Amino acid sequence: MATPDAQPTEPARWRDLDMLLSRPGNLVAASFDPSPTLRDEIGSFAEVLVVGAGGLGCELLKDLALSGFKNLHVIDMDTIDVSNLNRQFLFRVQDVGKSKAQVAAKRVMERVSGVNIKPHFCRIEDKEIEFYSQFHIIVLGLDSIEARSYINSVACGFLEYDSNDNPIPETAKPMVDGGTEGFKGHARVIIPGTTPCFECNIWLFPPQVKFPLCTLAETPRTAAHCIEYAHLIKWDEVHPGKPFDADDAEHMQWIYSEALKRAELFGISGVTYSLTQGVVKNIIPAIASTNAIISAACALEAFKLFSGCSKTVSNYLTYNGLEGTHIKVTEFVRDKDCLVCGPGTLIELDTSATLSQFIKMLEEHPNLRISKASVTHEGNNLYMQSPEVLEQMTRPNLSVPMFELLKEVPCATVHATGMAENNGKKVSSLRKLRVAFKGVIGDSKMDTTESS
Amino acid sequence: MATAGVVAEPKTKYDRQLRKRVFDGESIVFIILRKSFSFVNLRLVSNVDEGCLGQPRAKSICSFLQELNDAVKAKFVEETPATLIDTNPSFFSQFTVVIATQLPESSLLKLDDICRKADIVLVAARSYGLTGLVRVSVKEHCVIESKPDHFLDDLRLHNPWAELKQFAKSIDINDKDPVVHKHTPYIVILVRLAEKWADAHDGNLPSTRQEKREFKDLIRAHMLNVDEENYKEAVESSYKVSVTPGISDEVRQIIDDNSAEVNSSSSDFWILVAALKEFVANEGNGELPLEGTIPDMTSLTEYYVSLQKIYQAKAEADCLAMEHRVKDTLKRIGRDPDSISRAYIKTFCKNARKLRVCRYRSIEEEFSPIVSEVQRYFTDEDYSYAMNFYILLRAVDRLAANYSRLPGIFDSEIDEDIPRLKTVAASVLSEMGLIGASLSEDLITEMCRFGGAEIHPVAAFIGGVASQEVIKLVTKQFVPLRGTFIFNGIDLKSQVLVL
Numbered sequence: 030m031a032t033p034d035a036q037p038t039e040p041a042r043w044r045d046l047d048m049l050l051s052r053p054g055n056l057v058a059a060s061f062d063p064s065p066t067l068r069d070e071i072g073s074f075a076e077v078l079v080v081g082a083g084g085l086g087c088e089l090l091k092d093l094a095l096s097g098f099k100n101l102h103v104i105d106m107d108t109i110d111v112s113n114l115n116r117q118f119l120f121r122v123q124d125v126g127k128s129k130a131q132v133a134a135k136r137v138m139e140r141v142s143g144v145n146i147k148p149h150f151c152r153i154e155d156k157e158i159e160f161y162s163q164f165h166i167i168v169l170g171l172d173s174i175e176a177r178s179y180i181n182s183v184a185c186g187f188l189e190y191d192s193n194d195n196p197i198p199e200t201a202k203p204m205v206d207g208g209t210e211g212f213k214g215h216a217r218v219i220i221p222g223t224t225p226c227f228e229c230n231i232w233l234f235p236p237q238v239k240f241p242l243c244t245l246a247e248t249p250r251t252a253a254h255c256i257e258y259a260h261l262i263k264w265d266e267v268h269p270g271k272p273f274d275a276d277d278a279e280h281m282q283w284i285y286s287e288a289l290k291r292a293e294l295f296g297i298s299g300v301t302y303s304l305t306q307g308v309v310k311n312i313i314p315a316i317a318s319t320n321a322i323i324s325a326a327c328a329l330e331a332f333k334l335f336s337g338c339s340k341t342v343s344n345y346l347t348y349n350g351l352e353g354t355h356i357k358v359t360e361f362v363r364d365k366d367c368l369v370c371g372p373g374t375l376i377e378l379d380t381s382a383t384l385s386q387f388i389k390m391l392e393e394h395p396n397l398r399i400s401k402a403s404v405t406h407e408g409n410n411l412y413m414q415s416p417e418v419l420e421q422m423t424r425p426n427l428s429v430p431m432f433e434l435l436k437e438v439p440c441a442t443v444h445a446t447g448m449a450e451n452n453g454k455k456v457s458s459l460r461k462l463r464v465a466f467k468g469v470i471g472d473s474k475m476d477t478t479e480s481s
Numbered sequence: 482m483a484t485a486g487v488v489a490e491p492k493t494k495y496d497r498q499l500r501k502r503v504f505d506g507e508s509i510v511f512i513i514l515r516k517s518f519s520f521v522n523l524r525l526v527s528n529v530d531e532g533c534l535g536q537p538r539a540k541s542i543c544s545f546l547q548e549l550n551d552a553v554k555a556k557f558v559e560e561t562p563a564t565l566i567d568t569n570p571s572f573f574s575q576f577t578v579v580i581a582t583q584l585p586e587s588s589l590l591k592l593d594d595i596c597r598k599a600d601i602v603l604v605a606a607r608s609y610g611l612t613g614l615v616r617v618s619v620k621e622h623c624v625i626e627s628k629p630d631h632f633l634d635d636l637r638l639h640n641p642w643a644e645l646k647q648f649a650k651s652i653d654i655n656d657k658d659p660v661v662h663k664h665t666p667y668i669v670i671l672v673r674l675a676e677k678w679a680d681a682h683d684g685n686l687p688s689t690r691q692e693k694r695e696f697k698d699l700i701r702a703h704m705l706n707v708d709e710e711n712y713k714e715a716v717e718s719s720y721k722v723s724v725t726p727g728i729s730d731e732v733r734q735i736i737d738d739n740s741a742e743v744n745s746s747s748s749d750f751w752i753l754v755a756a757l758k759e760f761v762a763n764e765g766n767g768e769l770p771l772e773g774t775i776p777d778m779t780s781l782t783e784y785y786v787s788l789q790k791i792y793q794a795k796a797e798a799d800c801l802a803m804e805h806r807v808k809d810t811l812k813r814i815g816r817d818p819d820s821i822s823r824a825y826i827k828t829f830c831k832n833a834r835k836l837r838v839c840r841y842r843s844i845e846e847e848f849s850p851i852v853s854e855v856q857r858y859f860t861d862e863d864y865s866y867a868m869n870f871y872i873l874l875r876a877v878d879r880l881a882a883n884y885s886r887l888p889g890i891f892d893s894e895i896d897e898d899i900p901r902l903k904t905v906a907a908s909v910l911s912e913m914g915l916i917g918a919s920l921s922e923d924l925i926t927e928m929c930r931f932g933g934a935e936i937h938p939v940a941a942f943i944g945g946v947a948s949q950e951v952i953k954l955v956t957k958q959f960v961p962l963r964g965t966f967i968f969n970g971i972d973l974k975s976q977v978l979v980l
């Protein structure tokens with residue numbers, strides 16, 4: 030409405046955004062400092078990471094670029110599949126097979142001048158923890174609970190606590206998380222130490238219900254039972270030692286034909302190829318407009334968090350479009366004992382305990398049970414399980430006492446990455462640990478903390 | 482993020498066709514005719530996408546849309562929407578849906594009138610600073626496939642028909658074979674035990690809380706072992722025996738609607754409703770046609786498949802009876818008895834419990850709402866922001882009509898615009914019959930601060946909601962928004978107002 034039709038100069042182009050950023054208001058964050066240069070300051074200062082370049086990620090990159098953010102990064106290990114084209118609107122037929130992150134970054138930069146997007150075509154676990162520390166805000170557009178959980182633990186890992194176990198606000202790395210399933214979705218703001226983290230409310234994401242194996246083997250009743258029989262039982266019987274690959278069309282075809290045979294045998298109807306794919310890959314149909322709504326909410330919250338130009342959502346929004354447009358905001362509370370965003374699990378060590386003994390303790394610790402842990406301290410690798418080069422480089426540390434490795438301080442915070450059980454599944458996890466050395470002067474604080 | 486197969490449903494395909502999420506999309510009347518679109522806009526691209534600066538906006542949007550999906554036919558008209566509404570109202574009659582974005586109140590009123598007369602769905606969307614709205618307007622929208630999230634299975638355990646009873650009798654629920662016993666489906670257990678209960682209670686089923694508890698005990702008494710899943714399911718589903726027979730109030734209202742008195746100009750939907758009314762009164766014995774599907778439950782495959790067939794057969798018989806009623810009805814009103822397809826009747830029968838009729842007041846009618854409703858919204862803490870925004874969004878258009886600009890456009894005049902907006906808002910309130918009601922000073926100030934700014938994520942949110950509603954309206958699946966959705970971009974607590 031307010032934009033003139035003439036060739037715009039740079040400020041004219043952003044005039045609408047500037048109105049919001051340059052004028053004082055009554056319903057704004059305490060930190061809001063309105064100024065005609067605020068947009069420029071945000072643009073040049075803020076580093077934002079978008080995790081995922083799929084249905085949500087494409088929308089997020091566009092929304093953030095058009096909200097004045099200029100330095101964006103995007104990380105996604107996937108390549109573009111032809112089935113993505115109906116809603117991941119930055120991709121075209123000729124892009125099939127290319128990296129989602131790279132194509133998405135290029136497309137948005139072509140359309141919005143002045144924005145710089147750095148793509149990362151890799152797994153989120155492939156990046157060093159320090160990679161994530163450069164961002165002021167992390168926006169998640171993911172469809173997997175495991176990936177969310179991982180990024181959440183990384184971001185919460187940066188949170189430091191003072192000597193009274195109060196979180197230090199300056200160390201909090203905010204996240205905005207979005208997710209959709211069909212006509213439903215959620216958008217939430219996570220400020221570690223202030224609002225609940227992903228793990229505090231993990232119960233919001235109940236694990237997938239699996240069919241009992243005896244049903245699959247003996248009394249199948251539905252098409253899904255026949256498909257899961259072929260997928261979970263028959264495949265291994267017929268192809269011992271050959272892992273099933275859901276992305277291999279021949280494998281999928283085999284599952285489909287086996288499921289069909291079984292369905293015929295038991296007089297069950299409804300096995301189709303698309304259902305087979307749906308069941309095996311656990312696909313929930315994605316709808317473009319739901320993605321648009323949720324991403325827009327996430328981008329708006331990121332923009333408001335950064336600029337302070339309004340309040341932010343507290344702290345969890347759900348959208349349901351099945352019947353009308355139903356939006357609900359719920360204020361969840363933190364789990365004070367959260368292993369991820371809390372002060373960290375306390376581990377008491379003898380000054381003689383070596384790194385390899387420490388790693389063994391993590392495996393046996395009742396609350397942690399991290400197997401094959403890699404350990405870092407303030408960004409330095411103490412021991413890395415992989416890659417091989419790093420493993421070789423850090424192997425000598427294994428026999429060195431932790432007290433020595435941690436420069437003989439009475440207590441320190443270290444991070445351990447490894448496989449741990451989460452929501453009934455073994456997934457790669459990051460845990461923050463507070464190491465205290467027994468009998469070392471200066472650890473008075475640790476004496477009062479209950480040993481876990 | 483790998484997705485395939487399942488997503489290629491018509492609705493998602495449609496979705497993509499209906500998208501307007503190109504990089505700049507303001508002040509456009511955006512019009513849909515199934516697979517083709519027209520855009521009406523006079524202004525040139527001036528904002529963000531530098532590749533098309535200076536081109537007509539409607540034109541560049543068409544080319545973006547075709548880039549997204551080359552099956553889309555997109556046309557553009559270089560004209561201001563207001564002029565077109567005033568000078569060529571018949572232009573709109575070619576469309577199924579008209580989406581009006583950022584249209585001021587006066588033009589919207591006229592457009593709504595044009596669309597209503599031609600039975601066209603109008604969706605109005607507005608993005609304004611950190612607020613905005615989406616409103617649906619159409620005389621009537623009937624939904625067969627409303628696809629609700631949680632809906633009670635149609636098992637008829639309270640009123641089993643002969644074949645179901647007979648099948649239940651053929652299975653000995655006291656069979657001591659542990660494999661058979663723990664694989665007897667709960668439908669069979671409940672039919673048998675409900676009968677047993679009724680025999681001991683003068684033919685009545687459990688209805689009081691105490692009786693329901695005793696009925697559960699009766700089920701548990703038949704367990705051979707505590708870990709029999711089928712008996713656990715039977716206990717959990719025991720309430721299904723006690724459901725109220727007959728039809729829900731919502732469906733009753735549809736059946737009793739005046740439109741169910743059909744004539745030659747009635748729509749297929751209402752002809753089916755008329756047939757349904759007769760079915761309920763006759764072969765339905767007070768019940769709707771059976772849905773015909775059962776949920777998964779612990780069972781021997783053989784028992785489960787037999788049950789599926791029994792339910793399917795009853796559903797087919799009901800559907801056939803409905804088909805006869807539909808043919809008779811069509812004959813009676815002088816239409817070809819075969820003019821409604823079997824497939825349509827079948828879908829209708831399967832969804833008979835979930836029918837929805839949405840009727841919308843016109844925008845003009847909305848402007849004189851029921852005072853008590855508005856007052857209720859104002860005093861309800863959850864709705865008061867939405868109500869404030871609603872009034873203020875109307876007030877800014879009034880003010881713009883007087884001053885030829887929106888309030889707060891110029892930094893220098895914000896201070897004067899605040900009391901001006903307050904005065905205009907007060908007149909909107911009093912027109913609605915709300916004399917003495919007052920608006921939040923903070924929100925009045927916010928509206929002036931916004932100065933009509935279009936903030937991209939807000940526009941994207943509003944555009945997303947509008948597209949979602951258009952998909953539902955065009956595909957006639959799911960239930961569309963029933964009123965005006967007010968976006969609250971401050972704390973995201975948005976609401977729907979039905980005025």
Ligand SMILES: [Zn+2]
Pocket residue numbers: 225226227228229230364367368369370371
């Ligand atoms: Zn937590």
